[in-house]
Amino acid sequence: MEVSARFRDQRLAERLAKKIRALEPREPVRICHVCGTHEWTISHYGIRSLLPDSVEVVAGPGCPVCITPASLIDAAVELALSGVVVATYGDMFRAPGARAPSLYQARAEGADVRVVYSITDAVKMAREEKDREFVFFAIGFETTAPLTAVEVLRRPPDNLSFLVAHRLIPPAMEALANMEDLAIGGFIAPGHVSTIIGAEPYAIFPERYNMPVVIAGFEPLDVLMAIYMLLKQIKDGVAKLENEYTRAVRWRGNERAKEFMRKAFDIADGAWRGLGVIPSSALELKEGLRKHDAIERYGLNVSLDGQGDIPPGCRCHEIMVGRAYPTDCPLFLRACRPNRPIGPCMVSVEGTCRIWALEGGWFKG
Amino acid sequence: MCLAIPARVLEVRGHRAKVDFGGAVREVDVTLVDARPGQYVLVHAGFAIQVLDKREAEEMLRAWEEVLGA
Numbered sequence: 001m002e003v004s005a006r007f008r009d010q011r012l013a014e015r016l017a018k019k020i021r022a023l024e025p026r027e028p029v030r031i032c033h034v035c036g037t038h039e040w041t042i043s044h045y046g047i048r049s050l051l052p053d054s055v056e057v058v059a060g061p062g063c064p065v066c067i068t069p070a071s072l073i074d075a076a077v078e079l080a081l082s083g084v085v086v087a088t089y090g091d092m093f094r095a096p097g098a099r100a101p102s103l104y105q106a107r108a109e110g111a112d113v114r115v116v117y118s119i120t121d122a123v124k125m126a127r128e129e130k131d132r133e134f135v136f137f138a139i140g141f142e143t144t145a146p147l148t149a150v151e152v153l154r155r156p157p158d159n160l161s162f163l164v165a166h167r168l169i170p171p172a173m174e175a176l177a178n179m180e181d182l183a184i185g186g187f188i189a190p191g192h193v194s195t196i197i198g199a200e201p202y203a204i205f206p207e208r209y210n211m212p213v214v215i216a217g218f219e220p221l222d223v224l225m226a227i228y229m230l231l232k233q234i235k236d237g238v239a240k241l242e243n244e245y246t247r248a249v250r251w252r253g254n255e256r257a258k259e260f261m262r263k264a265f266d267i268a269d270g271a272w273r274g275l276g277v278i279p280s281s282a283l284e285l286k287e288g289l290r291k292h293d294a295i296e297r298y299g300l301n302v303s304l305d306g307q308g309d310i311p312p313g314c315r316c317h318e319i320m321v322g323r324a325y326p327t328d329c330p331l332f333l334r335a336c337r338p339n340r341p342i343g344p345c346m347v348s349v350e351g352t353c354r355i356w357a358l359e360g361g362w363f364k365g
Numbered sequence: 366m367c368l369a370i371p372a373r374v375l376e377v378r379g380h381r382a383k384v385d386f387g388g389a390v391r392e393v394d395v396t397l398v399d400a401r402p403g404q405y406v407l408v409h410a411g412f413a414i415q416v417l418d419k420r421e422a423e424e425m426l427r428a429w430e431e432v433l434g435a
């Protein structure tokens with residue numbers, strides 16, 4: 001749409017960059033985003049190179065594939081190798097487990113693993129192949145969880161169950177806000193998660209943590225504007241919640257999508273790969289829907305202890321909270337590359353290591 | 366994964382709609398939104414997740430032009 005294209009306007013971007021440099025803070029400021037697509041925009045358009053030296057932008061745990069616990073991948077691989085058809089989204093397929101290799105390798109060993117664009121495709125397949133058992137490996141944040149809710153509540157066929165691994169972003173941001181050594185000065189909140197949950201849930205950050213938050217879209221101007229708005233707040237000594245992405249994000253988000261989520265899921269504590277358990281950060285199927293829960297149906301034993309989440313030498317657990325950059329990892333672009341990844345952050349297109357490898361996110365000046 | 370792409374709604378039938386991604390016409394699920402033909406929706410993994418507010422988009426750009434003195 002031509003309006004979208006205007007959010008890539010070079011002339012506005014240059015002026016905005018100038019304004020940002022004029023706001024150069026005297027003390028170092030660290031801004032954190034929590035979205036793989038934001039990292040892509042920042043790296044692809046070289047946004048870090050436009051910022052004053054005292055401003056740093058780091059990536060938080062915004063990559064759904066990266067944060068899905070290895071123990072759940074092991075469970076999915078185990079199911080696939082036992083003859084169940086496992087369907088999932090894009091690059092979940094290649095993410096390594098702890099004991100087991102990836103679903104991709106399971107397929108090489110003869111398992112029936114299918115990559116789908118939409119959960120609806122998996123439902124359709126299960127309906128068409130009644131003699132097979134299907135499991136949909138449902139990963140993703142609040143952007144994706146309502147889709148699972150819709151299909152679960154639409155009476156899926158009996159031969160389909162769901163391995164639900166949905167995670168919630170605001171509790172993860174809160175976990176980051178509580179890591180004092182990170183010294184986050186402000187958050188860029190993820191636009192597409194926010195189309196669902198709205199602006200409202202981020203109000204706790206200015207209130208409780210005195211931390212500015214700006215919700216941003218994904219065009220380069222959106223991200224630059226968010227950085228400008230955050231630096232302006234910091235300069236003025238205030239902490240507010242602001243919304244830059246008003247074309248898609250309302251205060252209360254998508255009420256209908258939230259209602260579907262409330263009907264399908266309960267909130268539980270959730271393990272995040274490499275980060276441990278974050279309170280109230282996971283969704284699980286409600287009591288009445290448990291017959292479609294793959295963990296119950298197959299009696300899967302999924303541990304939350306994080307064993308094997310991070311391969312030896314890999315620093316994804318630090319990269320995913322912005323404590324380290326990919327370039328701080330000795331394996332980056334040496335032993336670990338996009339075509340033979342070691343850690344989850346190099347596997348997913350939303351993983352910071354992969355984005356930096358392909359787009360050069362470290363480029364400064 | 367969280368990527369959502371804008372598309373223009375062409376035709377709505379129950380919970381399915383035909384949408385146009387700048388030339389490529391696809392069918393998506395519109396259970397989660399009230400979408401009318403002509404509107405733009407954000408599409409994520411086969412579902413429209415929000416209706417885009419074109420007026421808001423234009424107002425925002427205008428406000429920026431002002432701030433930036435462009």
Ligand code: SF4
Pocket residue numbers: 313314315316319326329330331332333336337341342343344345346347353
């Ligand atoms: S470069 Fe590879 S090994 Fe190093 S942190 Fe990233 S994913 Fe892990």
